[in-house]
Amino acid sequence: MLLEVKDITAHYYKVPAVRSISITVEDNKIVTLIGSNGAGKTTILRTISGLKHPTTGEIRFKGQRIDKLPPHEINGLGIAMVPEGRRVFPQMTVLENLLVGAFLRKDKDGIQKDMQEVVFRHFPRLKERTNQAAGTLSGGEQQMLAMGRALMSAPELLLLDEPSLGLSPIMCGEIGKIIRDIHSDGKTVILVEQNARLALALAQHAYVIETGNITLSGPADELRNNDNVKKAYLGG
Ligand SMILES: Nc1ncnc2c1ncn2[C@@H]1O[C@H](COP(=O)(O)OP(=O)(O)OP(=O)(O)O)[C@@H](O)[C@H]1O
Ligand SMILES: [Mg+2]
Known part of the structure; x- marks a missing residue:
């Protein structure tokens, strides 16, 4: 098992945001978390x-406890997150944003290789725009940059928080295809989406999160055909 989240609870101040969450992620799978606003997916x-450190429970990555480690150490172990809302550095160029993703790496050759052979292969549009200020990119291009920046840390596990949010249907399709390609390259992905249709099409396994709890989980194909999921998340 690549990642094991065991019975975690997390609070903001005294208010629990997620309760007794257990999630397992096998190597080279796409696992999705779907759920409505405020369900606890980002948490x-x-x-x-x-x-954010869980209040109780434990998280293991390749067998190692990580739930008390700081973010940079977790990134160094091979987990990278693409945050909700992209959070690119708007005044910095595309190239500078990508290099931020490689901040912890010392292998200069590997950094250049990943930029050319991983990031620019998945996102040729970024290559055409290396010197453009990130803030002037379109929403879809900023999503690509945020994903490219995360890939620059050469992660094994990529956490994607709402990559399709605010994008046109065509751009959603394009991002979906790229997620599939990144997965084919051997990466493991946890995909958080409100676009359940897209998420269940991409993922092998899915969890439904409702008000801080997992209410349903199973193979994505099964959930796609589940009547409750259809009603609540797939528009009937
Ligand atoms: N910084 C914070 N301080 C206090 N409460 C928070 C904070 N961040 C999130 N919460 C609360 O925790 C709960 C879960 O929020 P979370 O952002 O994880 O949900 P989400 O499923 O990602 O929602 P969305 O789909 O809107 O992004 C919500 O009730 C939210 O109000
Ligand atoms: Mg969220």
């Missing part, structure tokens, strides 16, 4: 990436 990703 779960933040506990995995170390931005």
Whole structure:
């Protein structure tokens, strides 16, 4: 098992945001978390990436406990997060944003290789725009940059928080295709989406999160055909 989230609870101040969450992610799978606004999806990703420490429970990555480590150490172990709303550095160029993603790496050759052979292969549009200020990119291009920046840390596990949010249907399709390509390259992905249709089409396994709890989980194909999921998340 690549990632094991065991029975975690996380609070903001005294208010629990997620309760007794257990998630397992096998190597080279796409696992999706779907759920409505405020369900706790982002909070779960933040506990995995170390931005928030769970109050109880444990998280293991390749067998190692990570739930008390700071974010940079977790990134160094091979987990990278693409945050909700992209959060690119608007005044910096595309190239500078990408290099931020490689901040912890010392292998200069590997950094250049990943930029050319991984990031620019998945995102040729970024290559055409290396010197453009990130703030002037379109929404879809900023999403690509945020994903490219995360890939620059050469992660094994990529956490994607709402990559399709605010994008046109065509751009959603394009991002979906790129997620599939990144997965084919051997990366493991946890995909958080409100676009459940897209998420269930991409993922092998899915969890439904409702008000801080997992209410349903199973193979994505099964959930796609589940009547409750259809009603609540797939528009009937
Ligand atoms: N910084 C914070 N301080 C206090 N409460 C927070 C904070 N961040 C999130 N919460 C609360 O925790 C709960 C879960 O929020 P979270 O952002 O994880 O949900 P989400 O499923 O990602 O929602 P969305 O789909 O809107 O992004 C919500 O009730 C939210 O109000
Ligand atoms: Mg969220």
